[in-house]
Amino acid sequence: MAETQALPLPVGAAKPPVRRSGWAKAYFGTPLNSMISLVSMAMIFFLGKLAFGWLVLNAVFSGDGAACKDSSGACWPFLAEKLRYMIFGFYPFEEQWRPLLALTLFLTSCLISMIPRFWSRALLCAWLLVVLPVLYVLMAGGVLGLSSVPTSSWGGLPLSFMLSFIGLVCALPLGIGLALARASSLPAIRVLAVGFIEIVRGVPLISILFMATVMLPLFMPEGVTIDKLLRAQVAIIIFAAAYIAEIVRGGLQDVPEGQFEAGSSLGLSYWQVMRKIVLPQALKKVIPPMVGLFIGFFQDTTLVTIVGLLDFLDTVRSALRDPEWQGIAVLEGYVFAAAVYFTFSALMGLYSRFLEQHFRVTHG
Amino acid sequence: MSFLNDMRFRAFCYQIGAIGLVVAAAWTMFATASDNLAKQNIATGFGFLARQAGFVISETAIAYQPTDSIGRAILVGIVNTVKVSLLAAILGTVLGLFVGVARMSRNPLLARSALAYVEVLRNVPLLLYLFLWYSLIIMVFPPVKQALNILPGVYLSNSGLVLPAVFLESGAAIFALLICAGIAAAILIRRISQQRRVATGKSNHGMAFACLALVLPPLILWALGLVSFGWDIPQAGRFRLTGGLHVRPEFVALLFGLLLSVSASVAEIVRAGIQAIGPGQWEAAAALGLHRSRVMRLVVLPQALRLIIPPLTNTYLTVFKNSSLAIAIGYPDLVMVSNTVMNQTGQAIETIAIFMGVYLGLSITISLAMNWYNARVALKVR
Numbered sequence: 106m107a108e109t110q111a112l113p114l115p116v117g118a119a120k121p122p123v124r125r126s127g128w129a130k131a132y133f134g135t136p137l138n139s140m141i142s143l144v145s146m147a148m149i150f151f152l153g154k155l156a157f158g159w160l161v162l163n164a165v166f167s168g169d170g171a172a173c174k175d176s177s178g179a180c181w182p183f184l185a186e187k188l189r190y191m192i193f194g195f196y197p198f199e200e201q202w203r204p205l206l207a208l209t210l211f212l213t214s215c216l217i218s219m220i221p222r223f224w225s226r227a228l229l230c231a232w233l234l235v236v237l238p239v240l241y242v243l244m245a246g247g248v249l250g251l252s253s254v255p256t257s258s259w260g261g262l263p264l265s266f267m268l269s270f271i272g273l274v275c276a277l278p279l280g281i282g283l284a285l286a287r288a289s290s291l292p293a294i295r296v297l298a299v300g301f302i303e304i305v306r307g308v309p310l311i312s313i314l315f316m317a318t319v320m321l322p323l324f325m326p327e328g329v330t331i332d333k334l335l336r337a338q339v340a341i342i343i344f345a346a347a348y349i350a351e352i353v354r355g356g357l358q359d360v361p362e363g364q365f366e367a368g369s370s371l372g373l374s375y376w377q378v379m380r381k382i383v384l385p386q387a388l389k390k391v392i393p394p395m396v397g398l399f400i401g402f403f404q405d406t407t408l409v410t411i412v413g414l415l416d417f418l419d420t421v422r423s424a425l426r427d428p429e430w431q432g433i434a435v436l437e438g439y440v441f442a443a444a445v446y447f448t449f450s451a452l453m454g455l456y457s458r459f460l461e462q463h464f465r466v467t468h469g
Numbered sequence: 470m471s472f473l474n475d476m477r478f479r480a481f482c483y484q485i486g487a488i489g490l491v492v493a494a495a496w497t498m499f500a501t502a503s504d505n506l507a508k509q510n511i512a513t514g515f516g517f518l519a520r521q522a523g524f525v526i527s528e529t530a531i532a533y534q535p536t537d538s539i540g541r542a543i544l545v546g547i548v549n550t551v552k553v554s555l556l557a558a559i560l561g562t563v564l565g566l567f568v569g570v571a572r573m574s575r576n577p578l579l580a581r582s583a584l585a586y587v588e589v590l591r592n593v594p595l596l597l598y599l600f601l602w603y604s605l606i607i608m609v610f611p612p613v614k615q616a617l618n619i620l621p622g623v624y625l626s627n628s629g630l631v632l633p634a635v636f637l638e639s640g641a642a643i644f645a646l647l648i649c650a651g652i653a654a655a656i657l658i659r660r661i662s663q664q665r666r667v668a669t670g671k672s673n674h675g676m677a678f679a680c681l682a683l684v685l686p687p688l689i690l691w692a693l694g695l696v697s698f699g700w701d702i703p704q705a706g707r708f709r710l711t712g713g714l715h716v717r718p719e720f721v722a723l724l725f726g727l728l729l730s731v732s733a734s735v736a737e738i739v740r741a742g743i744q745a746i747g748p749g750q751w752e753a754a755a756a757l758g759l760h761r762s763r764v765m766r767l768v769v770l771p772q773a774l775r776l777i778i779p780p781l782t783n784t785y786l787t788v789f790k791n792s793s794l795a796i797a798i799g800y801p802d803l804v805m806v807s808n809t810v811m812n813q814t815g816q817a818i819e820t821i822a823i824f825m826g827v828y829l830g831l832s833i834t835i836s837l838a839m840n841w842y843n844a845r846v847a848l849k850v851r
Contacts, residue, residue, distance in 0.1 A: 131577055138576050145578040293484035297491060307832040308825045309790035311804060316825075319817045323505050324498040404594035411797055418597055435608060439601040443593045450592035 173433045183434035184441060187424040191441070194260020194420045200252065204263045207243040210236065211266060219456055221463060256334040260415030262445070264334075268406040268416065272341035273349075273399055279342065280349025281388075285379065287350065288357050298350070305347035310408055313340045318412045337409045345402055352394050356387035389464065396457035400450045418442055502818065509815075517814045518543070524809055526801045528717055539810055546806030547827055553720065553802065554792040557727035558785050564728065565735025572740045583736065590733035595726055596794055603722035603798045622702045627718065634701040634714040647686040654682040719800035727788050734784040742777035743769060774846050782839035786832055793828075803827060
């Protein structure tokens with residue numbers, strides 16, 4: 106489920122020779138090229154016409170389900186009416202400003218944290234001590250006069266972001282620990298780490314989710330129950346940790362052996378060498394692939410709908426099943442959900458490419 | 470207390486500690502679980518595999534009746550999983566090769582279109598696509614009663630595509646035997662012709678002869694009338710179609726979703742692999758007078774293949790694991806059958822252990838097979 110990693114392009118790699126010439130030559134240089142251009146244009150025109158017709162020309166902009174039923178175009182009233190439900194799920198209607206505020210705060214904090222110049226210990230502390238607690242209080246309530254909202258009412262887009270983001274944040278230290286254990290010189294610890302990583306990577310995420318939702322309660326002492334949301338979150342953390350461990354391992358292998366030996370010869374302990382010398386170098390190298398991994402996890406959180414959590418894909422699907430709109434706005438709902446996922450994933454993909462460029466420039 | 474500072478002693482202690490911790494955790498979990506199971510009167514052990522399944526599986530590649538055992542039902546699930554992921558991997562790779570080549574086209578329009586194709590597939594969750602394809606099939610095609618009869622014997626409806634099926638009426642054993650013999654002969658001929666070519670430097674028509682060896686034996690057999698084929702033509706009844714080969718919408722939606730996602734990954738992998746081969750290789754081959762297509766086939770691709778195989782292995786492992794999303798749209802793969810078994814017997818631990826074990830085993834098999842192939846194409850360092 107996690108993404109296949111694209112091959113790293115060696116520095117100086119180039120495309121097969123391209124003859125640079127005019128605009129016309131690029132499109133109509135040879136008969137074959139002209140044909141390709143014409144066929145591509147025809148296809149783009151056809152798809153564009155189809156999309157424009159569906160989205161605008163034949164679309165219904167006002168009215169209800171009955172009006173949409175007679176039209177072959179998109180049903181905008183469906184989106185307008187169901188938008189709040191699709192984004193926030195069953196969160197109490199009057200309290201929905203809270204997840205909205207949380208979402209805004211989260212996205213703004215993310216935007217600020219994406220700028221490499223701001224990366225510092227202070228930013229990390231701000232996330233852990235301010236942003237995450239505030240987000241939690243906003244969502245759960247129960248203090249400061251905010252009414253308490255149980256996790257079973259959480260849903261929609263905030264839930265999707267939470268599952269993937271908290272998953273990554275908690276999986277990161279776990280994954281780094283696993284990678285260190287896998288690179289350890291102690292055989293027993295290495296075997297345990299390899300076993301964990303390979304088992305988790307060898308099975309689909311859905312099986313780990315099943316384990317967490319169906320099997321885990323059997324392993325708990327009587328009377329102890331764990332929140333359903335928390336169980337799914339734990340499954341995602343375990344899954345993410347194994348994949349992060351493999352990426353970090355790649356970074357660790359890139360750090361020359363001499364760095365470790367030099368640190369040891371200065372009298373630093375294993376942990377000091379790792380924390381101050383090896384990990385900073387290794388982690389810097391793996392930030393771009395880590396962003397790529399995060400895109401994968403963001404998409405993989407959709408799987409929690411199979412074990413009955415109300416993530417964004419699930420709220421969209423249940424909006425489609427609303428008796429008033431059933432069978433009328435199927436395409437509309439899925440296209441909207443796809444557009445939302447596409448926007449966030451594509452933005453993160455762009456960011457990943459920016460980081461690669463950034464590190465190539467600043468760290469040769 | 471000098472031994473406390475002894476590195477070897479400390480390493481030993483750490484390892485014993487780690488193992489002890491894992492064993493203790495496993496033991497506690499095991500004890501609690503068996504305690505809980507005993508209280509809830511749930512049986513343990515794998516005895517349930519021999520019990521009668523009693524549920525229907527909508528799609529069976531091997532013979533199965535509800536009266537068969539649960540073990541057989543799980544086997545049906547495994548075969549379904551392998552069937553859909555194998556088909557998706559093969560078709561997706563072929564499609565992905567075309568898209569990857571289009572990505573590198575000198576025509577900007579084609580290259581951009583291919584890029585858009587890849588981005589649209591990679592940035593939207595696979596599960597969403599599965600739901601979308603499935604509901605589109607259900608929505609667009611008419612119900613069974615008004616099935617479209619597009620060709621004689623071919624029916625299309627929202628419960629799937631029904632095709633006439635071909636089957637062997639007689640001579641199945643000798644037919645299979647001759648096909649195996651043909652494959653062996655083809656491999657042998659190709660190997661000999663390759664040795665000859667290397668020895669003499671002249672090209673011979675080894676490939677053509679090999680193909681001939683492959684198709685000739687079955688053809689002769691058919692011409693002699695030793696085997697005969699039968700047709701199973703679907704019949705349109707009042708409420709349903711009977712007979713023929715039934716391709717179900719769940720299968721089509723899953724196959725389509727998986728193969729598109731494979732094609733997007735393969736396209737990117739192929740492009741990255743080919744672009745990683747430096748321009749010097751192209752120029753050197755061009756200087757030798759090779760045509761662009763031959764440079765690609767004889768010089769660039771063999772080198773790119775080495776870079777392509779490892780990430781391609783990852784893609785195949787991913788599609789195999791992603792086929793478990795079948796449960797969301799109701800294709801009876803391993804996970805879905807296991808889920809039914811779990812609900813029926815209540816033996817969650819054993820069932821989950823079985824399907825995780827099967828996935829692990831098959832994942833390792835795929836890895837080994839691809840590693841073997843990778844070792845074959847890898848650069849020989851002497």
